[in-house]
Amino acid sequence: MSGLAEGPDQYDEAHLQRLLAEHPAIAELGIRAVRLRDTIVLCGEVESPERCAQIEAAVAAEFPDLAIRNDIGVTRKNPPTEVEELT
Amino acid sequence: MSVGQPPRRLQPGGSRPALGRELPGEDGASGRLPEANPGGDVSFVRVAAVGDVHMDRDVVGRYRAALERLPELADVLLLAGDLTRHGTAEEASCVAAEFGRLAVPVVAVLGNHDYHCDQVDEVTKTLEGAGVVVLEQTSTVLRCGGVRLGVAGAKGFGGGFAGKCTTEFGEPETKAFIRHTRTVSDGLGAALRDLDCDVRIALTHYSPVPDTLAGEPLEIYPFLGSHLLAEAIDSASTALAVHGHAHHGAERGRTPGGVRVRNVAHPVIKQAYSVFQLSADPATWKGP
Numbered sequence: 001m002s003g004l005a006e007g008p009d010q011y012d013e014a015h016l017q018r019l020l021a022e023h024p025a026i027a028e029l030g031i032r033a034v035r036l037r038d039t040i041v042l043c044g045e046v047e048s049p050e051r052c053a054q055i056e057a058a059v060a061a062e063f064p065d066l067a068i069r070n071d072i073g074v075t076r077k078n079p080p081t082e083v084e085e086l087t
Numbered sequence: 088m089s090v091g092q093p094p095r096r097l098q099p100g101g102s103r104p105a106l107g108r109e110l111p112g113e114d115g116a117s118g119r120l121p122e123a124n125p126g127g128d129v130s131f132v133r134v135a136a137v138g139d140v141h142m143d144r145d146v147v148g149r150y151r152a153a154l155e156r157l158p159e160l161a162d163v164l165l166l167a168g169d170l171t172r173h174g175t176a177e178e179a180s181c182v183a184a185e186f187g188r189l190a191v192p193v194v195a196v197l198g199n200h201d202y203h204c205d206q207v208d209e210v211t212k213t214l215e216g217a218g219v220v221v222l223e224q225t226s227t228v229l230r231c232g233g234v235r236l237g238v239a240g241a242k243g244f245g246g247g248f249a250g251k252c253t254t255e256f257g258e259p260e261t262k263a264f265i266r267h268t269r270t271v272s273d274g275l276g277a278a279l280r281d282l283d284c285d286v287r288i289a290l291t292h293y294s295p296v297p298d299t300l301a302g303e304p305l306e307i308y309p310f311l312g313s314h315l316l317a318e319a320i321d322s323a324s325t326a327l328a329v330h331g332h333a334h335h336g337a338e339r340g341r342t343p344g345g346v347r348v349r350n351v352a353h354p355v356i357k358q359a360y361s362v363f364q365l366s367a368d369p370a371t372w373k374g375p
Contacts, residue, residue, distance in 0.1 A: 075354050077149055080358050082362075084362070086372070087374070
């Protein structure tokens with residue numbers, strides 16, 4: 001990919017990062033958004049499936065002509081099975 | 088890097104997990120704030136910790152099952168900031184519903200998300216109303232059986248790490264940024280040094296070391312923590328430093344002075360909370 005083609009993609013990624021952090025309903029700073037040609041790939045973890053869907057909807061609304069690959073997971077919340085002895 | 092003993096498996100069932108020693112029975116009295124380590128073992132304390140739980144109405148109840156087991160596993164729960172999504176009083180009430188009035192003491196600091204809507208006072212009051220001790224350049228001492236556990240806490244702030252850090256130079260905005268970090272770090276250090284206790288823990292949201300940021304982009308390290316926090320931690324005889332904030336970071340690190348650091352951001356530990364066992368013997372705090 002040429003440098004000219006990479007420029008707008010980088011701007012899209014920066015725009016997405018700001019959108020996810022500053023969107024009044026989202027406020028996610030830990031999601032990585034990468035544009036690969038005509039697809040936006042979303043990675044990271046959130047606290048609920050609703051937030052995962054909310055992020056995908058916001059990105060789709062902002063970039064309606066791009067496909068979205070949503071690899072965001074929901075962080076597990078099981079009790080621990082081990083203790084770390086700091087001795 | 089040596090990071091202490093390998094984890095031991097917590098055994099299900101029973102009043103306390105088996106950890107290579109027999110623990111005395113628990114005081115089952117209710118209606119008062121229970122003592123941590125109520126059995127009175129004078130040699131160690133067990134600390135549960137998690138950060139970045141980002142509570143809102145959609146996740147209330149999510150931690151409940153794990154929290155019901157907490158009294159079996161630990162003497163105290165530390166919350167390492169970013170308890171809410173946007174820092175509203177309504178979200179703080181969700182935190183209070185989830186983590187308030189537990190059977191063990193809960194000690195918290197706030198994180199950057201908890202400041203976002205400029206409702207810090209309301210957030211703090213809501214948490215305190217649910218029995219959560221909220222620290223900001225302050226400390227608390229908990230009686231864990233025979234051990235006096237001291238926790239000093241502060242949100243912390245950014246600035247970066249030795250050799251690559253922001254300084255108080257240039258534009259007023261730049262100077263204000265690092266001045267805030269210095270003020271908070273100085274406050275944390277004073278709170279740690281003033282503690283009268285057997286085991287001293289530093290609780291922050293931002294990281295004191297780069298070790299626990301491994302996995303994050305290098306470019307954002309200055310927004311994830313500061314060496315000034317590590318200097319504060321090393322200024323006292325600190326047994327453990329706990330922080331959150333770095334969702335893509337690593338679990339384990341050390342300050343330059345050798346104090347063990349643990350990143351307990353929920354996406355990092357990938358469980359409801361981690362549990363650390365600390366000896367009351369200072370000779371063990373910096374490990375082998």
